[in-house]
Amino acid sequence: MVSLPLDCDFLERTDSFLLLFLSQVHSAWYMVIKCKAAVLWEINKPLSIEEVEVAPPQANEVRIKIVSTGICRSDDHVINGSLVYPTPIILGHEAAGIVESIGEGVTSVKPGDKVIPLFTPQCKQCKACKHPVANLCSANDLTSSKGTLRNGAIRFTCRGKPIHHFLGTSTFTEYTVVDEISVVKIDPASPLEKVCLIGCGFTTGYGSAVKVAKVTPGSTCVVFGLGGVGLSVIIGCKSAGASRIIGVDINKEKFSKAKEVGATECINPLDYQKPIEDVLVEMTKNGVDFSFEVIGRLDTMTAALQSCNNAYGVSVIVGVPPNAQNLSVNPMLLLTGRTWKGAIFGGFKSKDDIPKLVSDVIAKKFKLDPLITNVSSLDKINEGFDMLRSGKSIRTVLIM
Ligand code: PAD
Ligand code: ZN
Secondary structure, three states: OEOOOOOHHHHHHOHHHHHHHHHHHHHHHOOOEEEEEEEEOOOOOOOEEEEEEEOOOOOOEEEEEEEEEEOOHHHHHHHOOOOOOOOOEOOOOEEEEEEEEEOOOOOOOOOOOEEEEOOOOOOOOOHHHHOOOOOOOOOOOOOOOOOOOOOOOOOEEEOOEEEEOOOOOOOOEOEEEEEHHHEEEOOOOOOHHHHHHHHOHHHHHHHHHHHHHOOOOOOEEEEEOOOHHHHHHHHHHHHOOOOEEEEEOOOHHHHHHHHHHOOOEEEOHHHOOOOHHHHHHHHOOOOEOEEEEOOOOHHHHHHHHHHEOOOOOEEEEOOOOOOOOOOOOOOHHHHOOOEEEEOOHHHOOHHHHHHHHHHHHHOOOOOOHHHEEEEEOHHHHHHHHHHHHOOOOOEEEEEO
16 A cells, blocks of 8 residues: 655665665555544434544555535435435545545555545446446446445444445545545646535536537526536536526525526426426427436426427436336337436546546636535534525535
8 A cells, every 4th residue: 555655765775764664654554544424324314423444445445535525415315215225324425535545556546636536436347438428337336235345345434333335435524445446536726625516416417418418509408406416407508508498496495596507597386287397398389408307206207208399309317216116107208209318427437527527617617616505514414414405505515
């Protein structure tokens, strides 16, 4: 393991210095870090701030000091049981940090590098990674839900018990360990307190518009759900040149922010007697070109599909659906020519694309500031989740 930048001339001076050096490396190899983390012991319970032990990174692993982490609805889906993961677990998957140490064989990052952990890894070996468009690396832990690193290992311990990893990232902790395929180096000039959003919310929403739906100039779009991810879809639709972007949310408090980032109008389904899909088809004379479900509900997934034009509309599922629930739809909705698709992480190949998106943020091509409504600390994480649930925040960023 390499954990400290060392002066090589120093090694040549005397054997005793060499021994000192080796003993430093040896102790670093075994160095467990004790730090603060938020542990979910069981579902439907608040997170508990605990002292955890973070084991050193083994071969092809990287230990990261987390600097900032956002609270995403996907974390809440685990807390409320709609996304099933083993407990106890350290959640969090939208973060930025600095490499503290690396295991044997790690070449793409070194201690001191600014990095973003990747909840969708990129191994560059599997069929999906080699596919020109696909991004769901087969080493992901979203579809397997094992709650471990790639080789089945767990590097967290608390009160003598192993604590599971989440999506190969686990960022609600001062230090985490990830596989090398689940971390990427970013520009040293990156503002870490903001670019954590590139690790999930912004990238997922933005990519869903520009990469997955491939929104076209002059088109009409509708976005169901105006949280951090939905607002990022709007940013993507606007940058792709959509001329009409309709925001849909049952919380009208979300409308001003949606308009600030590019929505041309916003509607609340609760203001209408008829189904929202009928309202949208009427408003847009036969349905929108592109629709996005960014909530994670079955009824709004169907409504979004029905809102798009029956001959050529494209509807994208972004929201994570509740565990073990199925949709029943009339195939006629698709037979006429609609396309229904979904994607993880906005279709971006994480290792390749994240550094470019971060550079775009530094170059002020996008602003993440409108998405960050609250800045808080790890100790106040449960309040951050309460703000998300009550609709009072877009993204809370915890500074560690
Ligand atoms: P959020 O809770 O901040 O936003 C959801 C919004 O939907 C809120 O503004 C709600 O008011 C609104 N809403 C709730 N119910 C309804 C309804 N019936 N009709 C209209 N609006 C409603 O969540 P978020 O933006 O953090 O995440 C949104 C979804 O995206 C969520 O399911 C999350 O798990 C998923 C997600 N997917 C990926 C991915 O890779 N596909 C990544 C990150 C998040
Ligand atoms: Zn997320």
